[in-house]
Amino acid sequence: MISKQPKPEKIIMGIDPGTNLMGYAILRTQGNKAEMMAFGVIELKKYASHYLKLGKIFERVLSIIESYHPDEVAIEAPFYGKNVQSMLKLGRAQGVAICAAIQRDIPIHEYEPKKIKMAITGNGAASKEQVAAMLQRMLNISDDIMHIKLDATDALAAAYCHFIQMGKPESTGGKTSWKDFVKQNEKRVRKDGL
Numbered sequence: 001m002i003s004k005q006p007k008p009e010k011i012i013m014g015i016d017p018g019t020n021l022m023g024y025a026i027l028r029t030q031g032n033k034a035e036m037m038a039f040g041v042i043e044l045k046k047y048a049s050h051y052l053k054l055g056k057i058f059e060r061v062l063s064i065i066e067s068y069h070p071d072e073v074a075i076e077a078p079f080y081g082k083n084v085q086s087m088l089k090l091g092r093a094q095g096v097a098i099c100a101a102i103q104r105d106i107p108i109h110e111y112e113p114k115k116i117k118m119a120i121t122g123n124g125a126a127s128k129e130q131v132a133a134m135l136q137r138m139l140n141i142s143d144d145i146m147h148i149k150l151d152a153t154d155a156l157a158a159a160y161c162h163f164i165q166m167g168k169p170e171s172t173g174g175k176t177s178w179k180d181f182v183k184q185n186e187k188r189v190r191k192d193g194l
């Protein structure tokens with residue numbers, strides 16, 4: 001008789017990058033079960049300098065990593081907006097959070113906001129409130145705990161999206177090879193290479 005070993009526990013840290021508020025979440029998974037361990041926001045509004053904010057992001061992300069020892073980090077990719085300066089600042093915040101994870105040799109997985117929303121609600125255009133409500137149901141989170149900023153639930157959504165992607169046997173983490181692209185778009189790709 002073959003005994004099945006339970007799948008090892010895995011801790012996923014989710015991050016929703018931001019320069020005024022950065023969301024974070026810790027998700028414990030085992031097999032097909034997930035449980036929220038912690039979530040919250042890193043408040044950065046009180047720091048006048050953008051560079052001070054980046055330093056605080058690095059310190060706090062490292063501190064959270066030291067506290068929970070995540071096996072992997074799932075981070076939301078910046079969305080493309082019209083304000084170039086805002087995009088630049090958001091990209092720097094994301095980069096600093098990624099550097100903190102790299103310093104501790106933690107694998108990083110990046111997901112577009114639309115992919116996260118699709119994984120959680122089945123609708124890539126879902127509102128933040130809809131994503132939060134779905135997470136609350138799926139993870140059995142009480143109302144008193146859910147009264148927190150949506151940046152925290154966005155981070156939890158990134159972690160849960162990664163948990164879902166881990167269960168897919170041929171998951172590419174959202175990446176598609178050129179070969180796959182050509183195969184899926186044969187009518188759009190010209191045979192003569194032009």
